[in-house]
Amino acid sequence: MGGALPSNAYRAINTARATLHYLTAGPPIIERLRDASVRVDVPLLYNGFAVDRVHIDPRTLMPSPKGFPPRVYSEPPDTSTVTRAMEEIIGELRVLEAAEYRGPERAWAVPLAWRPFIVAHIKVRDATWEIVPDHPLTEELRRRLS
Numbered sequence: 001m002g003g004a005l006p007s008n009a010y011r012a013i014n015t016a017r018a019t020l021h022y023l024t025a026g027p028p029i030i031e032r033l034r035d036a037s038v039r040v041d042v043p044l045l046y047n048g049f050a051v052d053r054v055h056i057d058p059r060t061l062m063p064s065p066k067g068f069p070p071r072v073y074s075e076p077p078d079t080s081t082v083t084r085a086m087e088e089i090i091g092e093l094r095v096l097e098a099a100e101y102r103g104p105e106r107a108w109a110v111p112l113a114w115r116p117f118i119v120a121h122i123k124v125r126d127a128t129w130e131i132v133p134d135h136p137l138t139e140e141l142r143r144r145l146s
Helices: 006-020 079-094 137-146
Strands: 029-032 038-046 049-056 100-102 108-114 117-125
Touching: 006 117, 029 137, 038 079, 049 079, 049 108, 049 117, 049 137
Parallel strands: none
Antiparallel strands: 029 038, 038 049, 100 108, 108 117
C-alpha cells in the first residue's frame, strides 16, 4: 500500500534512479515570443513519453533552474546544437535523495539535478511505482511533430 511514508519515498527515489539511465532528449522546443525574445526547452523522454522539460539558456546552452526559463534577445540556436548539448547534460543529471508527495496525482516527484540546479522531476506513481508521464507536454510534442 502506498502513502507518505519514508520507505515509499525511498522506493520512488530508487525507481527514479533506475529510470535516469533510460532518459533521452526529445526534440527541442525553440520559441520566439511576442516580445521577440527566444526561449528553449528540451523535453526529457522515457519510453516515448515526456516526463518533464529542461529550460536551456539559448546563449550558453546550459540548463537553467526549474521555474526560471531564460529568455534572451538573440537569434535562436540551431536545433542540432541544442540536441548535442542536451545529450551531454543528460549524462550529468543525478537523482537527489529527496522526494515531494503530490497528493492530487498520488505520485512522488523526485528532483533531478544538474550541478547546483534542480532542473526537472521524475514523477513516480505511489503504490504502483510506475513513471508518470507529463501528458500535456507529450501531446504538445506530438502536435509539433505531426
